[in-house]
Amino acid sequence: QSALTQPASGSGSPGQSITISCTGTSSDVGTYNYVSWYQKHPDKAPKVMIYEVSNRPSGVPDRFSGSKSGNTASLTISGLQAEDEADYYCSSYTTSSTVVFGGGTKLTVL
Amino acid sequence: QVQLQESGPGLVKPSGTLSLTCAVSGDSISSLKWWSWVRQPPGRGLEWIGFVFHTGSTSYNPSLKIRVTISVDKSKNQFSLELTSVTAADTAVYYCARADGDPDHFDYWGQGTLVTVSS
Numbered sequence: 001q002s003a004l005t006q007p008a009s010g011s012g013s014p015g016q017s018i019t020i021s022c023t024g025t026s027s028d029v030g031t032y033n034y035v036s037w038y039q040k041h042p043d044k045a046p047k048v049m050i051y052e053v054s055n056r057p058s059g060v061p062d063r064f065s066g067s068k069s070g071n072t073a074s075l076t077i078s079g080l081q082a083e084d085e086a087d088y089y090c091s092s093y094t095t096s097s098t099v100v101f102g103g104g105t106k107l108t109v110l
Numbered sequence: 111q112v113q114l115q116e117s118g119p120g121l122v123k124p125s126g127t128l129s130l131t132c133a134v135s136g137d138s139i140s141s142l143k144w145w146s147w148v149r150q151p152p153g154r155g156l157e158w159i160g161f162v163f164h165t166g167s168t169s170y171n172p173s174l175k176i177r178v179t180i181s182v183d184k185s186k187n188q189f190s191l192e193l194t195s196v197t198a199a200d201t202a203v204y205y206c207a208r209a210d211g212d213p214d215h216f217d218y219w220g221q222g223t224l225v226t227v228s229s
Contacts, residue, residue, distance in 0.1 A: 001171070001173075034211065036215035040156075045205060045220065046156065046219055051215035091215070092214075093213075099158040101157065
C-alpha cells in the first residue's frame with residue numbers, strides 16, 4: 001500500500017485559516033468515510049483531531065474541521081494559534097482492512 | 111481514563127527480534143476495540159504496523175507482514191509486538207494505540223518507546 005499524499009509543509013499567521021490536503025486512491029480515501037487526522041508535537045504521542053472525515057473528538061476545538069471530496073480529504077484549521085504549530089498526519093482505512101498514513105505536513109505558525 | 115504503556119528493550123542487534131509489550135489500563139483488552147502498533151523512524155512519518163482483536167484476529171501492514179506478529183495476553187490485559195530479522199531501518203519510536211471504529215482511527219496512544227537497532 002502506498003502512503004497517502006500530503007504537502008510536506010504549510011504555514012499561516014495567527015488568526016488565519018489553513019487547509020491541508022490528503023490524497024489517496026479508490027482503495028482507501030475514495031471508498032470509505034474513514035479518514036482521520038492526527039496532530040503530533042515533537043516527542044509527544046499523536047493526538048486524533050478528526051475521525052471519520054469530519055467528526056471531532058471531545059475536547060478538540062471547533063477550529064478544526066475535516067471534509068472529503070473523491071480521493072482527497074482536507075483538514076482546515078481556522079483562527080490559527082501558536083499552539084497549532086505541529087506535524088499533521090492523515091490516515092485512512094483501506095479496502096484490504098489495513099490502515100495507511102500520509103507522509104505528514106509540518107505546519108508553521110508565523 | 112484509558113492508558114497504554116509500552117515496555118521492552120531499547121536496543122536490539124541486527125538480524126535479531128524486536129519485542130515490545132503494551133500494558134492497558136482503564137479498558138479491557140477483551141472490549142470491542144482493536145489494539146495497534148504504529149512506529150515513527152527518526153525524521154520520518156508515522157507508519158502503521160498492524161492491529162489485533164482479543165479473539166486473536168490480526169491485520170498487518172503488507173510491507174512488514176512476513177516479519178510481524180501481534181498477539182494479546184488477556185490474563186495480563188496487554189498485547190505484544192514481535193518484529194523479526196530487524197535492520198537499522200527498523201530503528202524508530204514505537205507506539206501502541208487503541209483503535210476504534212471499523213477500526214479506522216486511534217483514540218488512545220502510549221507515550222512511545224525508542225528502539226534502536228545496532229550492534
